[in-house]
Amino acid sequence: MAPILEIRRAYKNFGSAEILKDINIAVQPGEFLVLVGPSGCGKSTLLNCIAGLENTTSGAIFIGGQDMKGVSPRDRNIAMVFQSYALYPTMSVAKNITFGMRVRGVDQATKERKLREVAAQLQIEQLLDRRPAQLSGGQRQRVAMGRALVRDPALFLFDEPLSNLDAKLRVEMRSEIKKLHQWLGRSMVYVTHDQIEAMTLASKIAVMKGGVIQQVGTPSQIYNRPANIFVADFMGSPAMNFIPARVYRDGACAKVEIARPGHAPLVLNHPAARDLPDDVIVGLRPEDITEAGFRPGSEVQTVECMIDTVEPAGADTYVISHLGGRQLTARLHSDTKARPGNTLPLAFDLNKISYFQPESGEMLN
Amino acid sequence: MTEQALAFTLPAVRSRQARIGRVALRWGLHAMLVLFALYYLMPLFAMVTTSLKSLEEIRTGSLISLPRQITFDAWRTAWSSACTGIQCEGLRPFFWNSLLMTVPAVIISTVIGAINGYVFAHWRFRGANLFFALMLLGCFIPFQVVILPMARMLGLMGLAGTLPGLILVHVIYGVAFTTLFFRNYYITVPRELVRAAKIDGAGFFRIFWSIFLPLSLPIVVVTIIWQFTQIWNDFLFGISFSQSGSQPVTVALNNIVNSTTGVKEYNVDMAAAIIAALPTLLVYIVAGKYFIRGLTAGSVKG
Amino acid sequence: MADWLERHVPKIIVAPTFAAVLVFVYGFIGWTAWVSLTRSRLLPNYEFDGFIQYERLFEAARWYTAMNNLYIFGALFIVLSMIIGLGLAILLDQRIRAEGVLRTIYLYPMALSMIVTGIAWKWILNPGLGLESMVKGWGFESFSFNWLVDPKMAIFTVVLAAVWQASGFVMALFLAGLRSVDEEIIKAAQVDGIPTWRIYTAIIIPSMTPIFLSAFIVLVHLAIKSFDLIIALTGGGPGYATDMPATYMYTMAFSRGNLGQAASSAVVMMMVVFAIIVPYLYSELRAKYD
Numbered sequence: 001m002a003p004i005l006e007i008r009r010a011y012k013n014f015g016s017a018e019i020l021k022d023i024n025i026a027v028q029p030g031e032f033l034v035l036v037g038p039s040g041c042g043k044s045t046l047l048n049c050i051a052g053l054e055n056t057t058s059g060a061i062f063i064g065g066q067d068m069k070g071v072s073p074r075d076r077n078i079a080m081v082f083q084s085y086a087l088y089p090t091m092s093v094a095k096n097i098t099f100g101m102r103v104r105g106v107d108q109a110t111k112e113r114k115l116r117e118v119a120a121q122l123q124i125e126q127l128l129d130r131r132p133a134q135l136s137g138g139q140r141q142r143v144a145m146g147r148a149l150v151r152d153p154a155l156f157l158f159d160e161p162l163s164n165l166d167a168k169l170r171v172e173m174r175s176e177i178k179k180l181h182q183w184l185g186r187s188m189v190y191v192t193h194d195q196i197e198a199m200t201l202a203s204k205i206a207v208m209k210g211g212v213i214q215q216v217g218t219p220s221q222i223y224n225r226p227a228n229i230f231v232a233d234f235m236g237s238p239a240m241n242f243i244p245a246r247v248y249r250d251g252a253c254a255k256v257e258i259a260r261p262g263h264a265p266l267v268l269n270h271p272a273a274r275d276l277p278d279d280v281i282v283g284l285r286p287e288d289i290t291e292a293g294f295r296p297g298s299e300v301q302t303v304e305c306m307i308d309t310v311e312p313a314g315a316d317t318y319v320i321s322h323l324g325g326r327q328l329t330a331r332l333h334s335d336t337k338a339r340p341g342n343t344l345p346l347a348f349d350l351n352k353i354s355y356f357q358p359e360s361g362e363m364l365n
Numbered sequence: 366m367t368e369q370a371l372a373f374t375l376p377a378v379r380s381r382q383a384r385i386g387r388v389a390l391r392w393g394l395h396a397m398l399v400l401f402a403l404y405y406l407m408p409l410f411a412m413v414t415t416s417l418k419s420l421e422e423i424r425t426g427s428l429i430s431l432p433r434q435i436t437f438d439a440w441r442t443a444w445s446s447a448c449t450g451i452q453c454e455g456l457r458p459f460f461w462n463s464l465l466m467t468v469p470a471v472i473i474s475t476v477i478g479a480i481n482g483y484v485f486a487h488w489r490f491r492g493a494n495l496f497f498a499l500m501l502l503g504c505f506i507p508f509q510v511v512i513l514p515m516a517r518m519l520g521l522m523g524l525a526g527t528l529p530g531l532i533l534v535h536v537i538y539g540v541a542f543t544t545l546f547f548r549n550y551y552i553t554v555p556r557e558l559v560r561a562a563k564i565d566g567a568g569f570f571r572i573f574w575s576i577f578l579p580l581s582l583p584i585v586v587v588t589i590i591w592q593f594t595q596i597w598n599d600f601l602f603g604i605s606f607s608q609s610g611s612q613p614v615t616v617a618l619n620n621i622v623n624s625t626t627g628v629k630e631y632n633v634d635m636a637a638a639i640i641a642a643l644p645t646l647l648v649y650i651v652a653g654k655y656f657i658r659g660l661t662a663g664s665v666k667g
Numbered sequence: 668m669a670d671w672l673e674r675h676v677p678k679i680i681v682a683p684t685f686a687a688v689l690v691f692v693y694g695f696i697g698w699t700a701w702v703s704l705t706r707s708r709l710l711p712n713y714e715f716d717g718f719i720q721y722e723r724l725f726e727a728a729r730w731y732t733a734m735n736n737l738y739i740f741g742a743l744f745i746v747l748s749m750i751i752g753l754g755l756a757i758l759l760d761q762r763i764r765a766e767g768v769l770r771t772i773y774l775y776p777m778a779l780s781m782i783v784t785g786i787a788w789k790w791i792l793n794p795g796l797g798l799e800s801m802v803k804g805w806g807f808e809s810f811s812f813n814w815l816v817d818p819k820m821a822i823f824t825v826v827l828a829a830v831w832q833a834s835g836f837v838m839a840l841f842l843a844g845l846r847s848v849d850e851e852i853i854k855a856a857q858v859d860g861i862p863t864w865r866i867y868t869a870i871i872i873p874s875m876t877p878i879f880l881s882a883f884i885v886l887v888h889l890a891i892k893s894f895d896l897i898i899a900l901t902g903g904g905p906g907y908a909t910d911m912p913a914t915y916m917y918t919m920a921f922s923r924g925n926l927g928q929a930a931s932s933a934v935v936m937m938m939v940v941f942a943i944i945v946p947y948l949y950s951e952l953r954a955k956y957d
Contacts, residue, residue: 053560072673074566086557090579099575100565147561377820398758398765401751402772405835408787409775415790427801428791481681488677492707496685498948501694505884505944507891509696509933510914514701514925517711537691540684565724579776598780598893622786631790642783649778653771657839 478543752837785899
């Protein structure tokens with residue numbers, strides 16, 4: 001099946017600043033692609049290029065198999081939902097939604113039919129005569145989506161649409177967008193800096209940093225097999241623990257040694273570390289460090305750790321310790337007896353360790 | 366009116382002395398403000414009372430005394446028979462000239478300013494910034510430096526001493542200001558609104574018509590008031606580019622007062638001044654706050 | 668074709684204004700500058716003749732008076748307007764009930780033509796019938812206020828009238844500036860126990876520097892333009908006592924038929940303005956478009 005969106009070797013410079021470098025992505029029909037990364041990574045710029053609101057310096061963008069060079073936004077068969085909703089302030093909700101149709105000269109009957117369909121779908125029928133200023137944030141977002149829906153495009157573009165909403169509303173609208181995607185089955189490209197949104201909404205995630213795509217993959221791939229330290233650190237909250245270590249080979253065994261000033265070094269027996277270089281960074285997520293005895297697993301090694309702080313978070317309790325000169329966060333059950341100042345045996349799930357190269361940050365296993 | 370309460374509020378527990386001090390300060394404050402109000406109102410008051418007195422009363426009375434006998438003779442003379450040089454038709458024909466000159470100039474310069482401001486606010490192109498800067502600089506030139514060539518050019522175009530010529534001059538030199546006003550206003554419209562409209566298929570003019578124009582009322586009012594005041598009150602262009610038939614009311618007023626023939630009729634002078642000032646004064650009283658907004662629009666935001 | 672048009676429409680729209688500014692502002696400035704370098708009299712003579720007009724200008728006693736008056740008037744006008752404007756703004760900032768009315772009263776002179784202002788004050792300062800006679804009538808027999816006809820004091824009458832006209836505007840600017848200071852900073856200061864007057868001098872006024880600058884620029888502009896006011900108030904007199912570059916230029920151009928002098932005086936006027944405005948504009952635009 002031909003991809004609905006394809007970006008080949010796209011670069012964008014603004015003056016001497018390189019905003020996008022060698023972007024290559026393909027989106028299959030029906031996929032939900034999320035572009036995620038910290039602010040300034042170029043994700044919004046990339047979205048604008050897809051929409052045709054900005055031009056790439058070089059490279060090609062294909063929508064529906066056609067080269068979009070020189071094609072204006074209105075002819076690209078796309079619709080866009082903006083962070084600030086961008087509703088026309090002097091028009092009613094109904095007029096906002098039908099504006100595009102008015103511009104294209106669609107007949108009255110079709111306009112009304114589509115308006116009613118979309119209004120019903122998004123449950124905004126009772127808002128049709130109101131002005132944007134009279135709506136709440138969530139309502140405005142729905143109207144903005146209605147305006148996009150009514151275009152019936154091949155590709156939906158979302159530019160951080162939930163960033164302006166408060167936390168609770170954000171979670172609600174997130175589910176609505178996901179439901180909408182399942183219902184419509186249309187292709188969507190979604191930009192956000194929130195990695196939770198990315199994980200919950202996407203069928204495919206592209207992590208970006210400094211204009212470069214760090215990794216493209218399913219949420220599971222991105223989470224469990226991050227391509228480098230940046231991706232591993234960015235996705236998942238609380239962030240993955242990174243501890244520098246040395247690898248020693250001992251025949252068929254391999255020992256991963258973590259220095260502990262004032263104590264004997266911690267040695268992890270991990271055969272899988274046999275092919276690694278001497279210096280590595282050990283990456284382990286907090287949920288893979290549990291209270292000893294709680295997690296049955298094949299390759300678990302128990303370590304006595306001195307607790308620095310305890311952070312109860314409702315269903316879990318995060319326990320902060322330190323190891324190898326770095327902070328170590330473990331996710332324990334909420335009825336743990338851990339107390340600051342005591343030591344606690346923590347179980348490290350060796351199966352879940354990611355090893356990274358210290359200089360490049362690349363994943364090694 | 367102001368949330369920023371720098372009024373002399375003091376906590377509840379204070380000595381009686383301090384409270385008296387506070388009240389006294391408050392009274393002093395009001396007294397100063399009233400004194401200044403009198404300072405600003407006095408000339409207007411003097412003008413009005415003088416215009417209603419007979420010449421006899423002016424000589425015998427004092428500057429701010431109320432007229433013992435109100436007479437509108439001076440007003441009648443000022444309007445229809447005062448001498449502005451050779452003609453003695455009063456201010457009436459020149460009042461009409463000013464109207465014919467000001468209204469078209471205001472409308473044209475406002476329209477041009479609106480669409481220019483729209484371009485500068487939302488449609489970047491190469492050199493736009495430079496052009497805007499050049500235009501802005503042009504606002505500040507003393508007009509003396511363009512009077513001579515303009516006079517020649519009007520002559521070459523056959524518009525010397527005509528009302529259309531004056532209208533042209535006011536439009537040309539007013540467009541920089543109106544563009545600045547509209548640009549500063551339109552730039553507060555978020556970029557994303559224009560993007561959404563582009564995706565919806567709207568082009569340059571459609572976006573202006575359907576989106577910007579409907580929300581332009583406040584700035585249009587400010588611009589019209591500003592332009593009306595500037596153009597109606599202008600004297601330099603008036604006296605440089607008009608002849609006796611096409612002079613605006615400010616020039617005629619100056620002629621009435623400062624032409625050195627015969628007895629000085631102070632009451633007529635004052636009445637004439639008030640007549641000439643009436644339109645802008647009325648506009649100010651009715652729509653004053655927009656006027657203030659216009660004054661601070663370009664300056665405070667820089 | 669339609670696409671090309673679409674892309675270039677913005678440029679096409681501002682092109683007429685661009686052309687107008689180029690010709691009628693910068694082109695004209697160039698023309699005037701050129702004429703100021705010739706021996707033009709009644710009609711322009713385009714033959715380059717060096718800086719002779721400027722030499723004559725700076726030798727003319729009348730020009731010297733005019734420039735002197737500009738400095739005196741300019742300095743007094745700007746300083747007094749700022750002081751009164753700031754004072755009124757601070758007073759009005761104290762949550763007065765009648766603030767709206769008072770503001771309207773302070774500001775209305777700006778709505779008047781400077782001709783009207785000149786005529787009004789000419790009447791008020793009329794020795795014999797105006798202020799002088801009124802005060803005398805109150806019993807102060809020896810009161811004399813004939814500045815209008817005194818060559819040494821006449822320029823100060825212009826200051827009086829101009830300040831009356833413009834101080835309300837300065838007040839409006841400053842009031843807006845005072846109110847735009849972040850409330851939380853003031854609250855923090857009040858909680859810290861700092862007295863009100865100190866809050867003004869140490870926090871609010873220093874943060875208003877850009878407004879001071881704006882007001883200064885506008886006042887400079889008004890000062891240099893003050894042609895109307897002088898014509899109406901003193902006619903440049905008595906004699907040439909209240910002459911200013913603007914009136915000098917006008918006389919040279921239209922009464923004396925000396926285009927060369929008119930042009931050179933206009934150019935000097937423009938230089939004075941530019942010397943002050945250009946650095947200001949440059950720094951403003953640099954800050955915005957960096």
